[in-house]
Amino acid sequence: MDLFRKYLALLVSGIVITAALLFYLLNIPANREANMLERFLLDAMAPVMQPFSQAGRFFTETWSGYVDLVNVRKENQTLKEQVKQLHVRLIEGQEASQANLRLNRLLEMKSVTKPKTLTASVIGEDGSSWFSTIVIDRGSSDGIRDGMAVMSAEGIVGQIVKVAANSSRVLLLTDHASGIAATIQRSRARGVVKGKGGGLCALEFTTREEDVKVGDVVVASGIGGIFMKGMPIGEVTMVKRGEYGIFQTVTIRPSVNIARLEEVLVVLRGGYE
Amino acid sequence: MSRKGVLIFTLATLSALLLQASILPLFFIHYFKPDLLLVIMVFVALRCSYQSGIPAVILLGLLKDSFNGLYLGLNVFSFLVIFLVIKGLSDRIYAESSHLFVLAVTMATLACIGTNLLLLMFTPTPGIAFSIGSSLLPHLLCNAFAASLVALVPAFDQNGEGTC
Numbered sequence: 001m002d003l004f005r006k007y008l009a010l011l012v013s014g015i016v017i018t019a020a021l022l023f024y025l026l027n028i029p030a031n032r033e034a035n036m037l038e039r040f041l042l043d044a045m046a047p048v049m050q051p052f053s054q055a056g057r058f059f060t061e062t063w064s065g066y067v068d069l070v071n072v073r074k075e076n077q078t079l080k081e082q083v084k085q086l087h088v089r090l091i092e093g094q095e096a097s098q099a100n101l102r103l104n105r106l107l108e109m110k111s112v113t114k115p116k117t118l119t120a121s122v123i124g125e126d127g128s129s130w131f132s133t134i135v136i137d138r139g140s141s142d143g144i145r146d147g148m149a150v151m152s153a154e155g156i157v158g159q160i161v162k163v164a165a166n167s168s169r170v171l172l173l174t175d176h177a178s179g180i181a182a183t184i185q186r187s188r189a190r191g192v193v194k195g196k197g198g199g200l201c202a203l204e205f206t207t208r209e210e211d212v213k214v215g216d217v218v219v220a221s222g223i224g225g226i227f228m229k230g231m232p233i234g235e236v237t238m239v240k241r242g243e244y245g246i247f248q249t250v251t252i253r254p255s256v257n258i259a260r261l262e263e264v265l266v267v268l269r270g271g272y273e
Numbered sequence: 274m275s276r277k278g279v280l281i282f283t284l285a286t287l288s289a290l291l292l293q294a295s296i297l298p299l300f301f302i303h304y305f306k307p308d309l310l311l312v313i314m315v316f317v318a319l320r321c322s323y324q325s326g327i328p329a330v331i332l333l334g335l336l337k338d339s340f341n342g343l344y345l346g347l348n349v350f351s352f353l354v355i356f357l358v359i360k361g362l363s364d365r366i367y368a369e370s371s372h373l374f375v376l377a378v379t380m381a382t383l384a385c386i387g388t389n390l391l392l393l394m395f396t397p398t399p400g401i402a403f404s405i406g407s408s409l410l411p412h413l414l415c416n417a418f419a420a421s422l423v424a425l426v427p428a429f430d431q432n433g434e435g436t437c
Binding site: 009055056124131 | 287290291293294295296298299300302304308323327331334335336337339340341342343344345346349350353395396399400401404405407408412
């Protein structure tokens, strides 16, 4: 009995640690759904996070809009030039779109209807530097399901991974656990865009023979049915072909500026039941 | 834990979570994110008893896991291990020292990163070791800085029995 009392603290510590380890191993996700505790915590914190997030944005906007006005004139002129160039490209794009419609009609192809989307605000971010997730203020009560695609005006943002009643967590495309089937827009080379952390992605499983160049636009290939075909992912910033090996190393900068994300669109299609 | 201790712990945890998830990411760049929940955990380990500390630390771990990453239980395990190690030593040292607190937070950060890395080997996240390694130094510095700010709070030097 004395021996038992002597080692009681050690025994209890060992049991508690083993229980915690088992808890973690059981939660290594096969389907990444939020359990009851995570849903409760997300629902409890979301109404509090939203006003704080808005307050923080108010201060940053006040700073950048009124205080930090250095170089605004120069930036304005640069932006005006860019707008002119983009206007020309827009007209060219509209012409291409019209031609596409005509050709599709000729070929009697089935028209693709755009799925319904839901706007959401970003109310929180991942607290650690090596995971990349955000919290949005929409949840299952708005029709969101685990696995739905999330995008912005610039391109793909990520995928819904945890859903609570009024808020959800989005796994960004730059997270190590993220994987998106992708295609190079120019050469149609295929691969999988995986997160590398630090705001970058890598195009993996692209063979050495495939034509990939710096500056190429990477889009979703539509395989898997989560992300619509043609949705922009990013731009190639580095291509490396070693002397040996089957695949080439391709680094991608996402087209979405993750650090300045405020609103996103959730594509209300698919998702896991 | 006394009622006052529970109230202080709850307010501190909520504030830390809000700062960490909603406010600080707007102002700090990617690598410079302090782990305020870890700072609270070290404080609890140095000042509170086993009976009140273990549930508090488990709660802190669960909160952190619910808003960081995908893996529930990752930081529960890490925090628990670090708590038990610090608690085992706290009876033999001057736990009210601010220098020791900053040092403990620094060591706890290293231990937390190491444990997380070990446990993440069971998950399909290739390349995360590089991300963790490259953010190690800024994370350490941020946590140490956050701990030094906590040590400036006037109530920090009070006897632990009053709060826990």
